[in-house]
Amino acid sequence: MSYPVTRPRRLRRNRLLRDLVGEASLDVKDLIYPIFIDEAASGRRPVESMPGVERIPLSMVEEEADAVEALGIPAVLLFGIPARKDETGCCAYQEGNVIESAIKKIKARRRNLLIITDVCLCEYTTHGHCGPIKGDTVDNDATLDIIAKVAVNYARAGADIVAPSGMMDGMVHAIRSELDFNGLKDTAIMSYAAKYASAMYGPFREAAGSGYTGFDRSSYQMDSRNSDEAMREVALDIEEGADIIIVKPALSYLDVVYRVKKEFGVPVAAYSVSGEYAMVKAAASRGWLDEKKVALEMLLSMKRAGADMIITYFAKDIAQTL
Template sequence: MEFPKVRMRRLRKNRIRPLMQETKLSKEDLIMPIFVDENISSRQEIPSMPGYFRIPLHSISDEIGKAMELGIRAFIFFGIPASKDEIGSSAYDDDGVIQKALRDVRQDFDDAVLITDVCLCEYTTHGHCGIVHNEEILNDPTLPVLGKVAVSHARAGADIVAPSGMMDGMIKAIRGALDENGFENTAIMSYSAKYASSFYGPFREAAESGYAFGDRKSYQMDFHNSDEALREVELDLREGADMVMVKPALSYLDIIRRVKEAFKVPVAAYNVSGEYSMVKAAGRMGWLDETSIAYEILTSIKRAGADLIITYHAKEIAEVL
């Protein structure tokens, strides 16, 4: 049948339109990033991420509490430590910034889902995601360190650890370390398809994780590639990942779709700092409506196949939802 018997506009009337929505974005889809800074005494706005803040340790429970009042239950933590060294030892210190934050939040909010970024870039003097020798990022020596970080996070109360360094074999090393230390029920969300992207710029300011030399192209993926992402995901799943992530999200919707269709596993997508900052900058210029655009972007990410979305828009979208 065709026009005039078929009229697609019949289902677009205001009262009917919501019933026809194929993709539903909900608060349960959202994961809110938290930057915990050991060096500050009050919330500090991140200049390149308008409206987003670094949070001091003593205020972390207040920040989580306000978000949970909006219906957000899941949080991913990034730490800015008081001290850094060549091997990022403060990342696995049981008295480190993330470990302290986890214990505080877990004590106050037993029902919050606590996720931790497992990487070394925020904790090393060189700002790279692995052990460095002669300006080369070493893969295999980094693996046991990542295992130690994951165990320390699980011990402090993390429900999910999220390794983001794109080291080959990192999931196997972390799964083994967790199981050997009695944390076989701690889940792993792997940054499986993490691209070497220019969209990360504001995050590096937020987390003080800029690198002292070179770039991260020797371990993060080439944005020209998509088949490679499927291979990365497959390897991580074989090694024990419980869920996988695509990062960034907005320019990689095709990757999200391919991963979801190929593996039928829980897929997270990271709506990264550059994607957030572009919306905020345009909004402040009056060129677009920030909240409407953010809602449309997050819906497109879910429509592509993401089950979970890490986003700096979490609170404003939770208010809308």
Template structure:
């Protein structure tokens, strides 16, 4: 064998210290954003979401339990989703001054001032029909919906949100919200746009958590076709031109190619949303003893970073930080 000439790649893998020294991609607590579901009109309420083990809905008076743990772990940011007491055709609770997300933001910024609080800006949790805008003549009206999204974003900024994250996928939603924030004196508030959001089956458990399933039809007229790659560039380009500061790709694992494509084309921070269905599948397999949960989760998250994401919205965040410290 001495006459053979070949590369010896294993030289850099021979022990854990060398592997750590040459590792190209890493995870840290600062990479993570943790989603939290807050329920209106309840007290002393904490309910596990059946399809998302170890993820809970909280009443406002108990959300501090989650926030205490998050800040202790060093996770720098949370994203609030609201479950309102009442819903109506125009999603009034989304933009009410004392809506559940607005109140959660106030509580968080008062008691955890260093925590970066991101507000999900959408209508689906608040409308009785479960769609992300106003229904006119049986369809979601794009432009009329933008008006309510502007009101929602401004009310969230007034409550103290550090970042506005519109997830509704209406055309023009970024420029409309940017204009409204600027006019209201919030030029400093960045927009984390759900720029590339696919009409995905992986969102199912989230709709249990946020109680936001559409009551008729689906969201395929405003969320993207999973078969389309080039369309992602058009969506992301529009959002950057309209004033987005971050770009979200959602879901993450089935769309790692899209994350890489978006990373290669844009210089702003790229955010992967590791969605509820991805979380639920891992949890179900782990609870059945079919996989090593720790290794699978950390490998999945490192894959999202390697694909090009700067930040990851994930329900695994708390576990991942604990495992990184092991």
């Protein structure tokens, strides 16, 4: 009988060998943890559809930042839920707004923590869309004027990175120009360049208070059938000055993560979205899945596809495991 000469299993026979030849790895330094800050809250408010995730009041922002820093997680992504909203979202850049206040609280003491701020208006508008409404869609150019002011406000408060997520044409150029004009040239831009009109965002809308009315977001977020279009979006954002590219969602769009990394060679962030988190949590609660093993497998798939960093609600749990 002929036995195999080449035996791939030789390198799988124990953990040390598997680690030695492992092609992709996940480190705590790859993780970014999203935080929801509720201006009107007096205490922590659990998000029902995202077990373990909470809206926190401004008074607890420093406590949360300390907990994240203690785990070795290098960055947080801040989302604000304001006490009041308006039709245009202009309250997002008004003096003393919820995110400006949160940044200043975190930066008041020197922490080994990067602050990334989501730059979008969906949490700040009464209709829940990402900018002022014009007809049955968002007014692209009017939105650019507002988000550029928002980005400057956050950068002046101390944000290290601003992350425009509204999928407006020209959003990176508008923000980069305004940042540079205001002497904020060192503030980096992490662009949601390939953000799809996904059904996986439902739990996030509960967490961020950003449910929309009137029409859906398919007129400005990307069609899930398209990946060549994503390459065009990414190319435009890089040309306009984006420093880091986000692909959102992550799990269903690993082909896009791979293409972006391979074709452009820029830093890529995969956003493991609320729906991915909620599905694992729900299945684990029924005993159908091992939560930590599945979460690790998911996040490793993103690293294997080419992601340099991962925005994930599992960050604190996974950091303890790692």
